[in-house]
Amino acid sequence: MSTNEYKKHWGSIEEFEVVAGVNTQTEINASDNSRKITKENESISRRDFLKASGFSLVAASLTLSGCKNAINKAIPYLIKPESITPGVSTFYASTFFDGHDYCSILVKTTEGRPIKIEGNTLSRVSTGGTNAKVQASVLSLYDDFRIKSPLKAKQKTTWDTVDAEIISKLEELTKKGNKIVILTSSIISPSTKNVFKDFLKKYPTTEVISYDAISSSGMIEANKMTFGKEVLPTYKFNRADLIVSFGADFLGTWIAPIEFTKQYASRRTPRSKTGKANAGISKHVQFESTLSLTGSNADYRIPINPSEEGPVLLEIYNKLATRAGKKPVAVSDSKVANSQIDAGTLPDELWAKKGRALVVSGSNDVHIQILVNKINSLIGSYGATIDLGNPTYYRQGIDGKMAELIERLEKGEVKGMILYHVNPAYDYPQADRFINALAKTTLSVSFSETMDETASLVNYICPDNHFLESWNDAEPRKGSFSLGQPTIGKLFDTRQAQESLLKWTGLTGSQGGEATEGESAYYLYIKKYWEKALYPLQSGHHSFASFWTAALQNGVYEPPAAHSKSPHTFLLSDHEFSKTVSSVLSEKTEGFEYSLYESIGIGTGRHANNPWLQELPDPVSKVCWDNYLAVSYGTAKKLNLKLGDNVKINDLFELPVLIQPGQSDHTVSIALGYGRTHAGKVADHVGKNAYKLVSLQKRKNGIQRIYSGGGITFKPTGRNYIFALTQTHHTMEGRNHVRRGRLSEYAKNPYTGNEQRIEDLKHKVSLYKARVFEGHHWGLAVDLSRCTGCSACVIACTAENNVPVVGRDEVRQKRIMHWLRVDRYYSEQPVRPEVYFQPVMCMQCNHAPCENVCPVGATQNSKEGLNEMAYNRCVGTRYCMNNCPYHVRRFNWLAYSNNNKFDYNTNSELGKMVLNPDVVVRSRGVVEKCTFCVQRIQESKLVAKTENRELLDGEIKTACVQACPAGAMVFGDLNKKDSAVSKAFLDERNYFLLEELHTVPAVGYLTKIKNDEPLAKS
Template identity: 40%
Template sequence: MKKQWKNREEPAAEQNQFSRESDVGVFQRPMQDIQNSNAVDRRSFLKLVGFSAAASTLSGCAKPVERILPYVNQPPEMTPGVANWYATTCHGCPAGCGALAKVMDGRPIKLEGNPDHPLSRGGLCALGQGSIISLYDSFRQKRPTIQQSATSWEAADKEVVGHLAVAREQKGKVVLLTGTITGPATRGVITDFIGTFPLAEHITYDPVSGAAIREAHAQAYGRSILPAYRFDQADVIVSFGTDFLGTWISPVEFTKQYASRRALPLQPPKGASEPNVRQLTSCHHQFEARLSITGSNADYRYQIAPSQQLNCLTALLATVKGGSPTMDVPSSVAAALDQVARDLRAARGRSLVVSDSNNLHVQLAVIALNETLGNLGNTVDVTRFSNQKQGDEREVERLVREMAEGTVSALLIHGCNPIYSLADAKAFGDALKSVPCTISFSMYPDETATVTKYHCPVPHPIEAWGDAEPQAGRYSLFQPTLRALYDTRPFEESLMRWSGKAGSFHDSLQRHWQEKIFPYQSETRDFTVFWEQMLQRGYSEAPVTTQPLSASLPSLTAALSAETKRRTALATPEIEIDLYETVALRDGVAANNPWLQELPDPITKITWDNYASVSPGLADKRGIVEGQWVQIQSGDRTVKLPAHIQPGQHERTVSIAVGYGRDLAGPVGNGVGANVYSLTRGREGGLQQRAQYGSLKRVAGQRYAFALTQTEAEQHGRPIAQEVSLEEFLNGHGAHRAHIPEGKTNLWQDHDYPEYHWGMTVDLTRCTGCSACVVSCDLENNVPVVGRDEVRNQREMHWLRIDRYYSGDAAEPRVIHQPMFCQQCENASCETVCPVLATVHDDQGLNVQVYNRCVGTRYCANNCPYKVRRFNFFNHQRDDLVQNLALNPDVTVRTRGVMEKCSFCIQRIQQARIAARREDRPVRDGDVRTACQQSCPADAIVFGNMADENGQVSREKAASRGYRVLEELNRRPAVTYLSKVANKKGSHA
């Protein structure tokens, strides 16, 4: 078995954890310092003497009584303590995933994926899970402003209407600058608004552009479209820098599709032949510079710089056609390209090539490959194409010139923050001063809203009506789940009022659906019935027809050949800067969300910061150590960041996350990290470039201490996260199981489970490490945020963590992601050492925590071999009463001095048991879904009753790939892991 390791220092065992931390000034504060008192209180006394269980009967430190008032005027449809669910659409990004909003006592407290929605199919990403928190953000703009002074809507409307009337009379230009809008009803309102002016236009801007894909399709096919990609139909996937499992276009949809091709049978099929192998699982090749989530899940990963994508794609195209490539490619991947070409040829029509590059010629090469392989109409869907990434940054550059020239009379900005995210934000801000009427529509007083004359705040999407069409013919609804908390107004209603349209946007939305969508369905002839069905279901589908597309491959090949020759003559840069989005903050929209700021990066496990990721080889050459400050320069743009030494990073590249360095995100996000959008400036006035040439300079001085959640230095050679090849799985070697001697004396007594024995399985082949489950668990169980300093002190509170293990060479490691939570051991070592019986075993197989018994000795955490227990060093209750509305009333909020951990969502178990008891039946398989299970886009987690031999969890527990972590300790955990299977079968055996 391969040796696994977690960080760069571990294989070399250079020094222990404490010396590494003391070198950067991080230390563990003693309890005496935190308490600021020399006195020994009762809790400290009990910790010191390990007081016996009898001491738990003493009266003691209990949570202070906090009185609440009952609901006086209770709506008839609301039952206290019982949640109502409303179908809606996730608003975290334009992907438009179907969602269900959980409303408890009139408060939306949780979003879950809509299992019936054709895109999300029950999954939701980390950003979508965390987006509910922004509803209760006290930093939201609460009323309209004029020149940063609060005003009324009547006063704001009067002034804006006056400005727009002048623009109309003088034939001045009115411009709407928005982010990508997929809602057809909203687009209709915009079209009507623009039509009331003699000179007006709508410009779309995306902070992270995808304009090259649309332009490439316009050149190749004559239609500017972004295809929908079908990873579930692909036997072979070849990705160039595309993090489609993390942040690219529609990651929840793509993860669902990808994981469906990783759903291996529980037992290896007998006599599986080569054709059958391809039906079992897809083969994934990843070419990239940084180690992404998608790259960490690939069967084969190859390191190339962003500038090498075009040559590699062109060489691959020539090889697929049966020719010999004439362009230079890195020697490290030359042989791999031949192997990849053979795989692609063997999977014609069932293969897929993608790239996230915003370079036009790279995207033309992708089109040429997919055309040559016959993928158009199979894995590349141009019928139900995507409506995302509509922006073109060159239009924004033109807008800046027009504003500076004084030809723009009014600028309305919605759904984007150009003062923060534009590469030339200063030029935009200077030009904005020449526009007489500037209006910002946003939830927050952000960087753009504070420099416009009018700020017209919009409600949170969960407070308002709306719709979305993320893919052609697939429609979904937003519906409000509560009345707006503040004096806000929908963007669409403002446009309607200012253009003299009567009525509300809700009326306009209904009218649009009745005229444009209702006629294309066949379920009912009554629109009222149809509308009610849509509110319950949340989405509708309509047939789509389109003209067939065809491209001229010879002309594409000629254009690629000419561009490749031109690029060959260019000098090799010293460093290439590779910019990317994180799963937590994306383009920076979620910067003021503390739960997302504290979400560990799936690869680096760093929280609360962005950084410059460099390879171990580059670090050694430049004398860079972990946390060393470095200066990155591209042209006349410079940023300063701490360096993180990342295994698997291309040696000539530096990768940095966008979305950080906000100035006016809010008290949580202000000043976190550095803003690197200035480095995305397009070369020669072209498309936004997230890959730039530059230089790297080491800055002498003190190292920066990252807030890491994964610092354990030893694995002791134990098979914790297991990986096998597909060939090994087919030969019956699915997992390594520990040998436990039988007939020996057991220190623990066996437990009886008369009805239920709850357990879980986790399929490591399906798990991508996306971390949606972490945020879902945090919100479901009221897990507090502790902040950067406490994470540095290793006091994070996540009940669920995802361990990332490396194996092999540090330069080219393989990666396994392993969700780790309380294992609910039958022979629980935590129960053995607790002096007050605060952690005990119940008759359902759960290791439960009795909070009011706990005296905080932390013996249980010290004795837990899985290190999954969390201790409250502080009272983390929030003083902000609005933020407290997001708390789940079914879960106790813990106080200082109390230990906590995963409970297998015991509140959900109890709800299912109560419902079953009411119907006089047992709990059925699938009735209980834990928060992590429900949110997982990959369906990697299964929960159920292990006492039911026919239940899914029992069947998966008996799989040939099944094993239990640290099984040799005889803790008898209730969590079974299924080993990861890498597709090493076929031409790569």
């Protein structure tokens, strides 16, 4: 393949066909099927137009003649709270944990309203990063669909009533000796666990069962069987020179993606000036069936079918075992023939990098996880890249217990159910069985915040507070603690779940003592626990009060971790091991296999009613507002499937087809978390519920939920569906936007992939005078080697800048409003594409093409190099959009606020509370775009001025920079030679988008360097 061809990128299959010359008939914009949308009843005849304009003229003159300014009221506080100065925002440290993702956070509140979430840099666990779900969680606080008072049989009632009735029923059940079960999502809060314990003391027939929507039971149980520890370990991706992942999307959704992204990204930048070229860069090999975010970032990605995972792992194990002088596991030939994949020299390399390698698997099959554990222990990962001594507690659900619970419910053994942040009526594979079984209880209580699928089935709903209204603590990893504090008073008549449990236990005060007003019982409970359990661990503070205040202020308390070098003994005997793992080889199945995955935005589906997340294009497929059946290019060709063709899957439901490059040929994939029926107005009936396809399989230790399988059938229904698909929006017409190089070449020439830059620098001639910036010159550098494409920045930008949600139909018409988009490009062949991500925001050009075409001067360049946009001056000609080579300007085609057609957060008084008061809400008919978060620049400048000091480098962080878990972006002053961004701009990898146009952008990119070190020689 010639170099030229190798550089070619494509954004969609249709583009690929044009680029590769496969099908010259295809239009590049074929995937842009938006043109098929007809505008019904929207055409206006000339007469209507005249009527309307005549009427408006009369109306306008009538109103103007009686024009008076509105009388505005100014209503001050009666008694001003000490911590609030109107107009100044306050930050509170808190903790996000939704039973799935953990993040230590800072909550920005303005006039008492939480409006933005940032990462807490003091946390050793999440280290200041966030992800899209964490960023968006502030919006769910203002969800209209939240339950506003306690409910009994769906009717509004009072807390006193529910408390009295529930207590009497609980007592009755206990007296009779009937079982009560608290079914909960994973709990990492030590205080909550104690609340459960206290509850158990009062009601001894109670049992607590953990249930995760997306289970990691396989890993937990494998650790129990192999090391005697029923936990998840702490992973250290930053210590691994070689990462081999089998379907674990550790940068997107697997266990603790924020943490892992930080670790991973720290090893993805090739150093140039400071040290040897490839001293630190890690190598990442991914085996998977669906093209995940993690797979997109891998150096080597091998598409496999789910059934091949076992054989490949076993092959790796056997080769390693031979090297280690152990006996390989014997396999029968008929079974191993199933695998088409050859692990090649990978085992040799793993062996060579002993103690510096890591193997992970996303499978929930305990047998596979045992095999992975064995491999990791052979290559010395434990104690090096895996820390089992300091485990993490993100997932605690054991599948077998849940399966057992349903049986017990069916038999009538369990009479009372308390459901805490779980929704099995939606996300359990046998939801119908659960629903019927739940009906057999005499008492069912849910703490759900919304009327979800499960909550709508219970007797009593005792709505929990939103986490931003609650006290809590957390121990995500052994020895790392964090606190959650309320950042707003309760919006509705809700009560924190722990508070309810304490009430029913009879512990309303701090274990006996009565809580004073404003201090909830659970708050005192946490304090008591911290005083008893954590205060003695430290020595810096001389009183508990000072320790508590410091912990609350920092959000975290993380005493130095105990170094665990404990030898890990493998508990399974060789015989047992080979017996167990040989079952990972299955007979070849006919037809297609399937694999179910968690999507970046929607996750388990719990936050599906969040319009920001629904409108977040999937980082890889770039589809928003839907899930779909991902099929490979080859399959699509063979079955003659086109983009958006509806297929009926297993006679269960109908989904449109998306042709996913990189998809394994015999596997189709569907995202979980969609198809909610009781999520709220935003998410109801968006997509289809793929949890139904999760299979329950018998394993050595009980039932296991398996997220892949075989024998799936799908047949076209003849209908075609139009996706809200952004991958071909704002295309830059095949120019060389993502520059990339290979590590081997980079070592010789740091300009590799960036040769164009040298050429451009030679031709740096301009008709314009060079700009001189007297004060600041703001710039942003994006390191493509670090960026994983996770899209946290997109949601951060949406939250910070009041970017409207426009809905599926508008996105179909390319009207998505995101100021910051993450472009995704493929190269090579669709079977094994290479994937590149590139965040694109306004380039803040020095010589901006948009500025000189504006007829009204609404967009101008500031003395600090910002390309400004004055909305109130804009008349909406859209010349600027037309002239912007980067396609970063967005037009408000319609009024997106107070408009019933856009029934999202800005159409409700409650939802509008999330708006940032420092940024104006744009009206219809104006163009908007990224401003480099000028409100943040101005705020930081003002602080520096009032403190009579210079701005520090890194003091100003735009929303995207702050949100990034990978640290891929830096913002700063280009006028200062020693600023991080100035240094980045001097890097050999630095280039500017379309520099040849001489727009002189203030956003620079650093080339993506992939590690192409060949897989070791045997």
